[in-house]
Amino acid sequence: MTEPANRKGPSPFIQNSTLQYAWDSTSLTALMTCAKKYEYEIILGYRPRGDSVHLFFGGLFAKALEHYHLYKASGRAHDDALSSVVDEVLQKTWINGGPWDSGHSKKTRETLVRSVIWYLDTYKEDAAETVILENGKPAVELSFQLGTGIQINWFVEHDAPHEYILSGHIDRLVSFNGDIFVQDQKTTGTTLSPFFFSEFNPHTQMSLYTLASKVVFNAPVQGVMIDAAQIAVGFTAFSRSMTMRSEDQLNEWLINILAWLRQAEFYAREHYYPRNESSCHKFGGCPFRNICSKSPNVRQAFLDTDFETTNPWNPLETR
Amino acid sequence: MIDETTLATIFSKPPPFTEEELKIVIQKYRENREQFLSGAKVVKTKAKAKAAGVGPSINLDDIEL
Numbered sequence: 001m002t003e004p005a006n007r008k009g010p011s012p013f014i015q016n017s018t019l020q021y022a023w024d025s026t027s028l029t030a031l032m033t034c035a036k037k038y039e040y041e042i043i044l045g046y047r048p049r050g051d052s053v054h055l056f057f058g059g060l061f062a063k064a065l066e067h068y069h070l071y072k073a074s075g076r077a078h079d080d081a082l083s084s085v086v087d088e089v090l091q092k093t094w095i096n097g098g099p100w101d102s103g104h105s106k107k108t109r110e111t112l113v114r115s116v117i118w119y120l121d122t123y124k125e126d127a128a129e130t131v132i133l134e135n136g137k138p139a140v141e142l143s144f145q146l147g148t149g150i151q152i153n154w155f156v157e158h159d160a161p162h163e164y165i166l167s168g169h170i171d172r173l174v175s176f177n178g179d180i181f182v183q184d185q186k187t188t189g190t191t192l193s194p195f196f197f198s199e200f201n202p203h204t205q206m207s208l209y210t211l212a213s214k215v216v217f218n219a220p221v222q223g224v225m226i227d228a229a230q231i232a233v234g235f236t237a238f239s240r241s242m243t244m245r246s247e248d249q250l251n252e253w254l255i256n257i258l259a260w261l262r263q264a265e266f267y268a269r270e271h272y273y274p275r276n277e278s279s280c281h282k283f284g285g286c287p288f289r290n291i292c293s294k295s296p297n298v299r300q301a302f303l304d305t306d307f308e309t310t311n312p313w314n315p316l317e318t319r
Numbered sequence: 320m321i322d323e324t325t326l327a328t329i330f331s332k333p334p335p336f337t338e339e340e341l342k343i344v345i346q347k348y349r350e351n352r353e354q355f356l357s358g359a360k361v362v363k364t365k366a367k368a369k370a371a372g373v374g375p376s377i378n379l380d381d382i383e384l
Contacts, residue, residue: 083341090344091334099330110330117348235355 002271005045007312014161018043019154019268022145022165023261024315025205031260032204033286039273040288045312046303048287050103052311057107058187061229062171064089064116065185066141069130069172073138082120089113106189106231115187115229115236122238128174128183128225133217139173143318144216150258153265164261167315170209173219181225181242182209192230192239200226200243207253210245321347 004013012022020027020042030038040046064085071081093100093109100109131139150164172183184205190196200206206224213221223244230237245253267273280289290306291299326347329340336344 079345082345083338086344087334087336087341090330090336090341094334097333113344114348114351117345118352121349121352 002039002043002273004043005309005312007045007314007317009314009317012314012316013043014152014154014156017154017268018271019152019265020315021152021161022167022315023257024167025208026313027315028204028208028257028260031264033282034276034279035263035267035273036275036292037279037286037288039267040291040303040307042313043273045309046288046307047309047311049306049308053102053104053107054187056100057102057104057112057231058185060089060092060112061115061187062185065119066171068120069140070138073130073132073140078120078124082117085116085120086113089116106233107187111231111233111236115231118236119227119229119238123227128176128181131173131175131180131219133173139217139219140171142170142173142213142217144168144170144212145316146212146216148254148257150261153262154268166208166212166257168205168208168212170213173213173217173221174225176225179222180213180219181223182213182221183225183227184209186226186228187231188228189231192228192237196228197226197239197241197243200224200241202253203243206243207245207250211250211253214250320350 002018004011004018012020012027014021018039027038027042030041067088068081068085071084072078076084089112093112102108133139144167146166148164148166152162152164156162170182171185174181174183188196206226210221210223213219223242226241226243228239228241230239275292280286280292286292291302294302321343325343329336329344
């Protein structure tokens with residue numbers, strides 16, 4: 001029987017099962033795309049070798065912006081805060097005695113530093129301002145765990161979780177034109193067109209962030225302000241768009257999630273995660289397509305060669 | 320104008336970085352950004368000139384955007 005890979009932090013799975021009780025948008029999206037992809041990626045923790053470039057680049061970019069907003073909220077001037085985050089990025093990209101070599105043509109140490117500087121200068125006089133929470137702290141780097149009230153249909157020990165939890169990490173809450181939005185940064189190599197932004201509705205992460213912000217942070221959030229950065233070889237371009245969610249849409253989304261959680265219970269009970277063969281070629285192609293297309297008796301060898309399990313995804317890992 | 324060699328030198332040295340080095344990095348990328356934005360403006364200018372039926376003999380700087 002499949003067993004969840006060991007991972008940093010508390011396990012998001014019910015003990016002695018493959019039933020996940022703590023979900024985030026990454027694990028929900030994997031489940032919705034294909035149960036087999038979910039099994040490989042989330043339960044077993046497989047990631048393509050070299051895939052970490054995008055996570056590393058995007059993570060550092062988001063962290064630099066988060067720190068900048070914290071420094072600004074504390075009263076520091078733009079240039080002073082910018083200098084600090086550039087320093088942090090340069091230090092964090094000095095790895096094992098040398099500069100980070102991403103092996104990627106667009107996402108490099110140099111384009112990361114460039115993107116941070118260009119973004120913060122572009123939005124230096126931003127009309128979107130950081131919200132100050134009721135506790136007086138700036139609404140930056142907000143991790144959340146939201147109890148759904150959805151009962152787990154599984155035998156659990158007395159001290160084990162009995163309801164599903166939704167978790168996540170919000171970059172920032174901003175006030176803009178009198179309304180409050182979650183702000184989320186995206187980095188991409190593709191052109192920032194209306195088509196790019198159209199993919200964010202419907203979208204699990206955007207709906208989750210909107211719902212969580214309303215409930216956990218008690219903020220009248222209207223939706224998500226997406227700040228996108230196109231990382232090219234010679235430039236970084238920026239664009240901003242909003243994706244809105246009504247109360248009805250959020251209620252409907254939660255009902256939708258309930259259906260998917262019951263589906264996850266079925267897969268865990270049956271000890272089987274079927275392939276969704278209509279998803280194999282979507283979104284640039286599933287990374288596990290070359291695994292599923294192999295004969296079952298050789299798949300493990302290809303998994304061991306082309307994938308790594310050094311850092312399995314964990315919705316409960318704090319940042 | 321800060322030359323590429325100066326920037327490359329900073330990028331190839333280990334931390335910590337001095338305040339002056341950080342200023343140089345930021346200034347260099349600001350210069351790059353200005354060049355990029357100027358290039359984009361030239362493209363827009365030429366596109367508008369073409370749309371207006373203006374030939375290459377006209378000084379593009381005389382065209383009001």
